[in-house]
Amino acid sequence: MLPVLILALTALGAALLRLWSYRAQMLEMARILEETPAESNLSLTVGMPGAVPRRLCRAVNARLEAGRQLQLETLRGEQELKYTMACISHDIRTPLAGAMGYLQLLDEEPERREEYLEIVQKRLGELDELLEELFLYTRLQSGALPLECGKTSVLPPLWDALAEFYPQLEAAGIVPDLRFDREDMAAWGNAEALGRVYRNLIANAIRHGGGGLTVFAEEGGLCFSNPLGPGPEPDTAHLFDRFYQSNPARGKGGAGLGLAIVRELMEQMGGQASAGTTGGRLEIWLRFAAEP
Numbered sequence: 001m002l003p004v005l006i007l008a009l010t011a012l013g014a015a016l017l018r019l020w021s022y023r024a025q026m027l028e029m030a031r032i033l034e035e036t037p038a039e040s041n042l043s044l045t046v047g048m049p050g051a052v053p054r055r056l057c058r059a060v061n062a063r064l065e066a067g068r069q070l071q072l073e074t075l076r077g078e079q080e081l082k083y084t085m086a087c088i089s090h091d092i093r094t095p096l097a098g099a100m101g102y103l104q105l106l107d108e109e110p111e112r113r114e115e116y117l118e119i120v121q122k123r124l125g126e127l128d129e130l131l132e133e134l135f136l137y138t139r140l141q142s143g144a145l146p147l148e149c150g151k152t153s154v155l156p157p158l159w160d161a162l163a164e165f166y167p168q169l170e171a172a173g174i175v176p177d178l179r180f181d182r183e184d185m186a187a188w189g190n191a192e193a194l195g196r197v198y199r200n201l202i203a204n205a206i207r208h209g210g211g212g213l214t215v216f217a218e219e220g221g222l223c224f225s226n227p228l229g230p231g232p233e234p235d236t237a238h239l240f241d242r243f244y245q246s247n248p249a250r251g252k253g254g255a256g257l258g259l260a261i262v263r264e265l266m267e268q269m270g271g272q273a274s275a276g277t278t279g280g281r282l283e284i285w286l287r288f289a290a291e292p
Helices: 002-035 051-108 110-142 156-164 166-171 191-208 258-268
Strands: 150-153 177-179 186-189 214-218 221-227 272-278 281-287
Touching (some): 110 258, 150 191, 156 191, 166 191, 258 281
């Protein structure tokens, strides 16, 4: 009987010792968690044997990592919002300040009233275009502008876009060079969205190109090509990023959203937009989706 009692007491003592060790390590883990800042890269370790403590440790570490990732995403979101607001503020203030300046000059130089009013109208038109681009891009990003796609003629929206920009093209001395073997090209897409894509690419060539615009077809898509303008060569890896400007001076108008909208619209139609430079020219490729 005595040996059995001794064994029982020994087993009980071992169990109590193990429980005390568990408790001590749990308290230490709790203390570390309480004293560790949320942004820390802490990962807990466990020295006690057994599957349960290790499983608990892994679960705690997984929660810590999830919290860190959430905090990083929140920080990135805040930084992106600050950058976006700074860009929007700059681009809205520029045409608005110009319009206000000329309105003030009306009282000082009434003889130039017509000239100044024309400039004010132009600046307000730039502001309206900027706000339209911001609104469109926001709707595309949020998924609030779903596109109904189908088999669509590729070139009629291009003819309409070129006709709309005829005064600007003529003023810039640009005669578009159009190279198409056939005019019955069709692709999976949306005619209205294609028209917007073409208008943005034409506007980009006028504003930032070195004069000239060539549009030609290759199997599965179109290419818009124009000579590079003065200044730094565009970074084609970021050309479709929102608010991207190859010239930090941002002096040629536009909000840097035109090509971002091009990419969004092409992707929503199942296609792609890409860019590259070759021989002193910028080439922007539109790859259309195959009919599903």
